Amino acid sequence: MKTVQVETPGGSYPIHIAPGQLSTIAQSVPADATAIALITNPTIATHYGSQVHDALATTGKPVLRIELPDGEAYKDWQTLNLIFDALLAYPCDRKVVLVALGGGVIGDMVGFAAACYMRGVRFIQVPTTLLAQVDSSVGGKTAINHPLGKNMVGAFYQPVAVQIDTDVLRTLPAREISAGLAEVIKYGLIIDAEFFAWCEENAAALRALEPQAISHAIQRSCELKAHVVGQDERESGLRAILNFGHTFGHAIEAGLGYGEWLHGEAVGCGMVLAAELSARIHGLPASDVARVRALVEAIGCPAVPPSMDVERWLSLMRVDKKTEGGQLRFVLVPRVGEAVCQNVPDDEVRAVLQAVAAVDVA
């Protein structure tokens, strides 16, 4: 088992990475927990519900099961309230421990429920998608969506542990593997040029879930994310670089309707656009833009954005949480392995989108 330790002002906790972690989850339940609430969706419950329930039951504590409807469309207050309803009906006290068994949607909602229930109870992340394993389950960002914007209501709230079972990736559709790999290569692009090169060499092995390759990719991604989050838990500075590709990506998701493209797919494509913008603003060499595009394609993500009016792009991006005083703000890579966060004039963004649209039409 590999363990990555996350250290933040809001809490320190281990990320355990190994095959079979679903069956060893009892190790992460604090001894003084009065009850455990296992929260998942019907799809994941079918695959892993009993296995995780049985593993939790070995603690001797009562295990409450809560199932939420599946999908980003349900990442809202109504669904969140199903958790509170069940916890209060039981009733669970402040020493309940919530277990988030699922992808990013389950992790974000259970984390936010843990942040708010009785003003804060403990929770464990058990991510079952590659995207959640390398990104959303680590670092304590939790949220629900609002009709006017994604993840607009939430909290920075750290889990007590993250249990990553690499075996579960085998039941994921290929498209979700590709979406998760988009966040993996992101870490290389913004922080670790060597890891980016390693991803280029191992793209095929990663898509094929070759055990050693995928295990290394998850571990390195968690290490790099833990490093950033440890320095800036609440995204007042450095942490914003993790949003590389996300401003364009969010606009794609919002413009097409959430769920049309997977989040990781939108981020993958967004990184290509952000690389183009980095070339305009910081002179990132065209050869490196080409490397980004090639790797996004190699991991199976779309490199060409959907057709959308340029002004629509801009208005969608202006709702982004990084916006300050109406100015668009982007993470840019002056070179591979290095990132900066800065305001960018609308016209520079328009130029990138128009150039891409021209290529698209041609």
Add this chain to the structure above:
Amino acid sequence: MKTVQVETPGGSYPIHIAPGQLSTIAQSVPADATAIALITNPTIATHYGSQVHDALATTGKPVLRIELPDGEAYKDWQTLNLIFDALLAYPCDRKVVLVALGGGVIGDMVGFAAACYMRGVRFIQVPTTLLAQVDSSVGGKTAINHPLGKNMVGAFYQPVAVQIDTDVLRTLPAREISAGLAEVIKYGLIIDAEFFAWCEENAAALRALEPQAISHAIQRSCELKAHVVGQDERESGLRAILNFGHTFGHAIEAGLGYGEWLHGEAVGCGMVLAAELSARIHGLPASDVARVRALVEAIGCPAVPPSMDVERWLSLMRVDKKTEGGQLRFVLVPRVGEAVCQNVPDDEVRAVLQAVAAVDVA
């Protein structure tokens, strides 16, 4: 102007106490705020809306006004969402500053909205009731209600400043002054015997809002609360003593329906019951129980609880956030000026309630 400083891991901030503070609120708005959202209810807006709006406008920043429906019945997700709707429609970014102008309901909801909007923005408490000035606006407890329990969904989240204008108390109904004084005498009872004696001597002056007396009472209450919260922001230990009288009080509020008794009235009566329980468990002298009862009556709060079946009391109290593993937990005062928090067997609680009910019927 008197200033009390609050120091917690979640933030340090000043409480400014003086007549006329509504007009000097601009002093508390951080220089880098991109917008200000003034949030209140229609009743308070009529009295003070323009005055505070004009004071905020002197910052030169855009001031957005949001009005929420008035009352505890609206302290729910639907109303909270009105804040998010308005902030996102504007749209306000992460550097917006929310201003909570109102009593405990407004303070709790705006504080929770600030905790959650884009995962946390800054806010200023401007409490307009005595209860909010001496209690709820200080210490960072924020929450909304759930159909199955009060304040069940919330966060510990500190404001950047608290502005207490003692002038506003003049427009409060006498009943609300009494309710606020219940929390004032609570601080004496649990921490400061000398202050409790001072309250006994000044009960009439406090009810009459005699300026020097009320100003001292507010300042001392804020100091004592800041002292406790500074040692235990997230209520893992000491802070729980601030809930003296609240377990009984919450049962009264829930049993009668929220809003029937004011929160402070329920707490006032709850303190009498908690003093009786302290006599049973810790031998608090009968003469001190009598002092508590007399002072609760002297400040104009009910000392006799509403008639309610004993088992109903117990089941209502079991939902309390202090409950652990189904055991009822109470704050008790072994002597005036000293408090402890502990589990209490159901039968001891039954005995107190039965004794009080017997007196009530007689």
